[in-house]
Each structure stands twice: as structure tokens, then as C-alpha cells.
Amino acid sequence: MLLNRKATINVGIKQDVEKIPIYLTLNEIFYGALKKIxxxxxDRTLCMINLRIPKGLPVNSEIIHDLTDGRTIIFITNDLPHKHFVRSGQDLISTYTVTIEEMMFGVQFIVHTLDNKQLRVNITQVITPLYRKVIRGEGMPAYRENCDKRGDIILQFKIHIPRDPCVIKKIICKT
Structure with a gap:
């Protein structure tokens, strides 16, 4: 049984309920997964259970699993860090560092998505610290059965500014 956010437990019935955090990669959440836990x-032995992770599952979701010995386990999902993306709902956020030249004249680069696509991004305008480039429909899948909607990839930028003012002057004079 899967509940999103809050689990409902009958108060009148005494149950052994354990809450266990489970850490998932963004790829497991993107495609869905079967985790063996x-x-x-x-009696100090181990019981292996198969836990189905549906695609697009929101963070802090609760997955309820009833064991044969009468206990109920509530798994609380958490995202593991990813090397390129941070999840915000269905959106994936990635931060790129650009030089002053790239900030002023634009930049081209490749974005690798979770479904192994390579998207060429071409930015031709001035990049400011608040500038965001949105790639629609390439984020996490929606958490609903038979739904093909996906979130977005949001690219944000950090501008690397040299500490030496002479270097900045040279860059400006080159233009």
C-alpha cells in the first residue's frame, strides 16, 4: 500500500509500527524501481521484502508494508544527492558556473538528462545571477498512473569573477 505524505493508522487496534527512512537515487525515482530490503x-533473523517504488514519487512519501508477523513498516522516502541535479517537486535544478566572457557573450553546453538524452543548450543573451534557463518537459515524471507529464529542467548560473581587477579590465578591453 502506498500513501503520499501521511499514513492512516487505526487508533483502536494495537499494532507494531516502525518508521524507516529509505534513500532513493533520482534515477530510481525517475524510472521507478523494485528495492530489496x-x-x-x-527472532533476530532477516526478512527480505520487495518494495515497489513508483516513478515520480515525491520526497517524504510514506510507503506502508505489512509484514507476516503482524508488524507494519512505514518507509519514508528521501532523495540521495545527485551529481548534477537537485529536485524541487517535479523540476530538476542544475547550477552551472560561467566565466565573465560567457556571461557577456553567451555559452553553449550539453545537458545530460536522467533518461540519458543529451540536450544542446545555446544561450546568446547576457547571463545575470538571476537568469534561469528552463527546458520544458525534461524533469521528473508526474506521480500519477498513466500520466506522461513531466517537470522541467531549470538551469541556474553562478558567475566566476576573477579577484584581480586587471584581469577584468583585460576581458572588457578585449570586447
């Missing part, structure tokens, strides 16, 4: 039993 060992849970300790009361």
Missing part, C-alpha cells in the same frame, strides 16, 4: 525479525 532486509528487515530484522523479532
Amino acid at each position: 532486509n528487515i530484522p525479525k523479532s
